[in-house]
Amino acid sequence: MREKTEKCVVTFRTTTGAMAMERACKSAGVPGRLIPVPRTITAGCGMCWAAPPAAREAVEELVMEQHLDVDGIYAIIL
Amino acid sequence: MIYLDNAATTRPKPPGVAEAVTAAMNAYGNCGRGVHDDALSAARTVYGVRQKLADLFNCSRADHVAFTQNSTQALNIAISGLLTAEDHVISTDLEHNSVLRPLYRLREQGMAVEFVSAGRTGSIDYGDFERLLRPNTRAVVCTHASNLTGDLVDIQQVGAFAHRHGLLFILDASQTAGVFPIDMERRHIDVVCFTGHKSLLGPQGTGGLCVREGVEVRPFAVGGTGVQSYLETQPMEYPTRLEAGTLNSHGIAGLGAALDFIEKTGMDAIRAHEMDLARRFYQAVRLLPGVTVYGDHTAPERAPVVTLNIGDVDSAEVSDELAERFGIATRPGAHCAPRLHRALGTGAQGAVRFSWSYFNTAAETDAAAEAVRVLAEEAL
Structure with missing residues (x-):
């Protein structure tokens, strides 16, 4: 298995919420990608946005600015 | 022929619609089920089409666009999900059975329904909306155009009436979506129900409803959503609230191509x-x-x-x-x-x-x- 590193992980309640996040991040040039939700997080939607820890601030700004429908934002080792 | x-x-459908459906069938996984590339391709397309439809109807939120098989299903969801046996509803003689039968079914449970009548010419008198108003009137449900005569209903007048009296306005846009402007905000429309295969020029088996933010439509079908799997009830977040079961992402891809054609053509x-x-x-x-x-x-x-x-x-x-x-x-x-x-x-x-x-x-x-x-x- 791949080496684990810290990630900023954003979870959602719906697939639509995840799609809105991906589109917003791509449009704003915020790095990351959609991955299956790891078992350490309880989340409604089975996909989450995983970004490098350095992108956390940019991610949080996007969520606030665009009223993205997120369930939670976590820092975890993946 | x-x-x-x-x-x-x-x-026929516009160039690109059938190709988009075929490409989706050959490439897509299941929207919202799994996070691999093929599932994400489906989910991205579906989300993109929600956005296009939100833009088309000036619906403030893309996540308030829910997909259905057709207008009939959308109207069933809107009518049964917003109205109760205690309500009074105003509709018109111009309606299709996709509006009438859901209303008649609720009438059997005690809901009162009255219709703005069409005279021998098929025209309605807009003053009738005011005359039919009761203290418990909850909604106006009407078509944007008669599928029989082609006569338009003036949604500016009906929307203003509904807004003036605090009524819900549910619009059946089966015959007009994509050809006549429909602005949910300007016309005070709470729910627009549409089908993909008529004036929107898309495949059969596509349709949906755009719901104004703050309007709470009760779930119709409940079941698999790909999210919140341990919850025993249907998740209440839009659009999942109104979308149980696998979406027709193949058809929705075709609808997206049709919407592109409409935008390009004007x-x-x-x-x-x-x-x-x-x-x-x-x-x-x-x-x-x-x-x-x-x-x-x-x-x-x-x-x-x-x-x-x-x-x-x-x-x-x-x-x-x-x-x-x-x-x-x-x-x-x-x-x-x-x-x-x-x-x-x-x-x-x-x-x-x-x-x-x-x-x-x-x-x-x-x-x-x-x-x-x-x-x-x-x-x-």
Whole structure:
């Protein structure tokens, strides 16, 4: 298995919420990608946005600015 | 075949629609089930089409666009999810059974429904909305255009009425979406129900509803959503709230291509072409001896539909002659619009409906008018 590193992980309640996040991040040039939700997080939607820890601030700004429908934002080792 | 049955379903579809469906079938996984590339491709397309539809109807949130199989399903969801047995609802005689039957079913449970009546000409009096108002009136449910005559309902007036009295406004846009502007904000519309396969030029099996933010539609079907799997009830977040089961992402991909075509071509250009053809036909047949044309053709704008009868000849026979002898596809009978047929006095005879799309031509229209002339002459 791949080496684990810290990630900023954003979870959602719906697939639509995840799609809105991906589109917003791509449009704003915020790095990351959609991955299956790891078992350490309880989340409604089975996909989450995983970004490098350095992108956390940019991610949080996007969520606030665009009223993205997120369930939670976590820092975890993946 | 000269296809003039576009109010039933448009044919052909724009270039790119069938290709988008085929490409989706060959490449997509299940939207919202799994996070691999193929599932994400489906989810991205579905989300993109939500955005296009939100833009089309000026719905403030893309996540408030829920997909269904068609308008009927969308109207069932909106009507049964917003109204109760205690409510009073105002509708019109112009409605299709996709509005009427969900209302009648709630009426059996005690809900009161009253209809703005269409006179012998098929026109409604907008003052009737005020006259039908009761203290417990909860909603107006109406079509944007009669699928039988093509007459438009003035959604500016109806929306203003609903807004003035704090009523929900549920609009059936089956015959107009993509051809006539529908602005949820300007017209105070709470729910727009649409189908993908008519004026939106997309595949059958696609449709949906756009819900104003803050309007709480109770879930209709419940089941698999790909999210919140341990919850015993349907998740209440839109659009998941109204979408149980695998979405038709293949069809939705086709609908997306159709929306792109409409945007590129321009709704105004599409509407102008269709109305020109319908008017051309109307002018050619209106004075033919024995021909009766229904609806208000003095209106500056109307859906591209001309419905007529020849003498007292069965509309089924006329439509069959048109198909078999002239190769012209029309729709006879009742058109799922029983109240308007009764108002027009065509309950027994039915009527023959000619309906246009962007892909029809003046030559086809003239051929259809000539066929009506021949049949009318023979019937004298």
